Amino acid sequence: MGSFIFKRSLQSLFSLIVLIILVFFLARMTGSPADLYLPQDASAEIRHEFNERLGFNDPLYLQFGRFMAGLMHLDMGQSLQFSRPALDVVLQAFPTTLMLAAVTMPLVITLAVVIGSLAAFKPGGLFDRLASFVSLLGASTPNFWVAIVGVLVFAVTLRLLPTSGTGTVLHWVLPVAVLTLRPTGVLVQVVRTSMMTALSSTYIKTARAKGVGSRSIVFVHALRNGLLPVITVASDQAAGIVNGAVIVETVFGFPGIGKLMIDSVMLRDFAVIQAAVLVTALAVFIINILVDITYALVDPRIRYN
Template sequence: MLKLLSRRMIHSLTSLAGLFILVFFLARLTGDPAALYLPIDATAEMRQQFAEQRGFNDPLLVQFWSFLSSAVHFDFGESLRQSRPAMTIVLEAFPVTLTLAAISMGIAIVLAIIIGSLGAWRPGGLFDRTANLLALLGASTPNFWIAIVGILVFAVWLRILPTSGMGGPIYWILPVAILVLRPLGLIAQVVRGSMISALSSGYVKTARAKGARTQSIIFVHTLRNAMLPVITVAGDQAAAIINGAVIVETVFGFPGIGKLLIDSITYRDFAVLQAAVLLSAVAILTMNILIDMAYGLLDPRIRVN
């Protein structure tokens, strides 16, 4: 297990280093911040002073080295837009996205296991065919389209849900429901396939012959053996949900890391953009390592590889 985790840690650090380089240089392609933060009639001297105070007139490699030197100490500089430490702003927004993703993923996994297991019990039945159709629709429909339709139906026509913002539990219903659909559809399909394979095993036939209850066969005898491919897809979808939150938070005006990323790109707030991307990447890489640990707990053979 330690060998596996060490290998994953090295791969994660390598990916993080590559991401550092990409984010820094691609952020500079969005344009000159002075064009946004100075008046239209700003003189060349004012632009020069603005760039000098923030180090934008240094060569890119010098700026990159300065960025790396500070980032090692978790100092990403100050936000151009808010004049506050960039990491402080990101840490204020990140819990919102983390909560949104955790709630959505938790609901998706529980529903997917139930729906996929029940569908696998009688493949081709009415429940199985209906669940497959709905899962396919949920997995293939873009989040932004569902979000717009959701606002139109539930906020504009029916007037039962708010259009945007973050307040009480009612404000979370639409964003969570939309983020649930895709992972629910994909995980339910994987659960169904894994369970169909597991249910055809000899030990399941023995349990049936002994008169074991349906619930016991599905959720006790077969579910654990069918969980490895499910964990793989669930891990991928957990990372995708954080990425999908960028769209959902922007559509619903949710003050999370996704909306902060879009705002940072729009306002060329390089420090906040770099801090937000780094924190999101660390969260996703940490989650992947935890998934590898879960593999080892479910299948001891993986621990020695």
């Protein structure tokens, strides 16, 4: 296991380096920050002084070398919009996104396992057809559209929920509901298919012949063997929740890393963009490692040597 984690860490390190290079150069293709942070009538001398002070007049390879040197000391530069270290700004916003994902993912897994298992118990039945229709609808509906409709219906028309912020539990209802819909739809289909395969196996037929109850058959005997494909897709959906938070946080004014990233792109705050992408990529890497470890715990036959 230790050797496997080390190899995966090296692979992820290579991916992070490529990602850092792409983000660094793509961010600078958006234009000069001087166009946003200086008055429109600012003279050429003032613009030159602004760019010189921040190092934007240097060739790109020198700027990149300076960034990589700072990265070795966890220094990702200063935020232009906050006048603070970019990493501090990102780490202050990231817990909100992490909490949003931590609330959403257990809800997604619980709903998917229960609905998918019950649908697989009687394939072709009324509950199975209804669950399949709703899950496919949820999996194919874009997050931004659901978020906008949710605000229009529940916040503007019915006035039941707030439109933005994180002050109370009610502020979390719409963002969590929107983030839950799509991954739940995907996982319900995976759980249903996996459980149908498990329920048709020989050991399940033997358990039924011995008089084991339906609840034990579904949620004890069949569920464990049907979990492996679910864990794989659940890891992708967990990473998708972190990425989907960019849209949801922007729509609902949620002060997480997603909204911070969008605002930084709009304001050409290169240091914050780079720090936000790096922290998010590290979070996704950690999620994938935890999923691999979970594989070994669920199925002892799996060995990573």
